[in-house]
Amino acid sequence: MxxxxxxxxxxxxxxxxxxxxxxxxxxxxxxxxxxxxxxxxxxxxxxxxxxxxxxxxxxxxxxxxxxxxxxxxxxxxxxxxxxxxxxxxxxxxxxxxxxxxxxxxxxxxxxxxxxNTAQKADQINDIMNNKEVKLEAKDYWELYKFYVLAALAVIALIIAIVMYMKWGRKSKSSPAVATNQTLKELDSLKKKKYIEEGNYRSFYVELIDISRKFITKQYHLPADVLLTDDLIDLMKKNNTISQENEKVIADVFLRGDLVKFAKTFPDKDSMEKDFADVRDFVKRSSKDLEFENLRKDA
Incomplete structure (x- = not known):
């Protein structure tokens, strides 16, 4: 128990x-x-x-x-x-x-x-007969507004691309932009103190390289590939660059070639003068282009 x-x-x-x-x-x-x-x-x-x-x-x-x-x-x-x-x-x-x-x-x-409770013999009837509805302009807008807006957006995008290709790119490569960019490059060269240190070879190599790029961009001349003599000859035939600017380019480029091959050894004053002449030439270049445009319009 x-x-x-x-x-x-x-x-x-x-x-x-x-x-x-x-x-x-x-x-x-x-x-x-x-x-x-x-x-x-x-x-x-x-x-x-x-x-x-x-x-x-x-x-x-x-x-x-x-x-x-x-x-x-x-x-x-x-x-x-x-x-x-x-x-x-x-x-x-x-x-x-x-x-x-x-x-x-x-x-x-x-x-x-x-x-599956549905039977094959079951007849399916609509609750009410189909009714024809008349659509108005507002109804069509509600149906297709997204397609219309999308089409307008695509058209606007195409117009924006065309305008950019036609005017936007030109503004970036305008004479004023090229001038300002080159002046900045010259200021950077000055800060390297090649003149003060007497490093004339590096000074003239970079000075001429900056000048060649500027002439190519500003005047649309192939200065980046031509030899100095060929470039001077082309400038005289082309008549785009003023005689004053042609003389600056010719003097600086010919002196740069002599320095490059160790045929001359410029002093600081000559280097300072060549730098100032190139800087003034870059600033004056817009006048050359204004004169060229007037000549074309005439």
Whole structure:
């Protein structure tokens, strides 16, 4: 008798402190797309954490989960999953696992039959007859306004590109821009103090290189590829550069060639003068271009 009481007491205590899982399926037969639900409840948690598949991932792939609601307090875990099935046939919801502490609890499996309730002989009627609707200009605008706006945007983009190609690029290579850029390069050369240090070779190499690039850009003459004699001859035939500027270029370039081949050794005064002459030539170049434009207009 004592043994029986002990066993009963043990079973009652074990049941009181163990978790109890229950599950309930709302319907076992469904129409295609009909909403069904399964509810899982776990009691006697005693603050234990419940681990299970994440939301919308508990059921097999045949079941389209619509809503997965989870609620939990220190003693109860509640989960309701609403789902639909879009294929005919019989499908099984397998045992669903829930881990509570070190214990794994499982639901019972459920079998669901899904039926297509539409019959081939069923006649489908419209709720009401088709009605012809007259569209006005406003209606057409609402229908096609995005296409019209897109077309206008493309046209505007094309016009902007054409304008940039025609005028934008020219402004960047305008005489004033070329002049300012070259004056900055000459200032950078001055800061290198080649004149003060007597480094005449480096000075003339860079001075002539800057000048050649400027003539090429400002006067559109191939100064960057021609030899000095050929460039001087072309300038005289071209008549774009004034005689005063031609003389500066000829004197500086010829002296630079002599320095390059170590045939002359200029002093600081000569180097200062050549630098100043080239700088003045760059500043005066706009007058050459103004005169050339007037000559063309005439």
């Amino acid at each position: 004592k043994k029986l009481l002990f066993i009963l007491s043990f079973l009652i205590c074990a049941n009181a402190f163990s978790q109890i899982l229950s599950s309930n399926l709302e319907k076992k037969t469904l129409a295609l797309g009909e909403v069904n639900s399964i509810i899982v409840t776990i009691n006697n948690l005693h603050n234990e954490k419940v681990l299970a598949a994440p939301k919308n991932e508990l059921l097999p792939f045949h079941f389209e989960e619509i809503k997965d609601s989870i609620a939990q307090n220190p003693d109860i875990y509640y989960r309701k999953i609403e789902f639909s099935v879009y294929e005919e046939g019989k499908f099984t919801i397998p045992e669903l696992e829930f881990k509570v502490g070190g214990q794994v609890l499982k639901t019972i499996p459920y079998e669901i039959e899904v039926l």
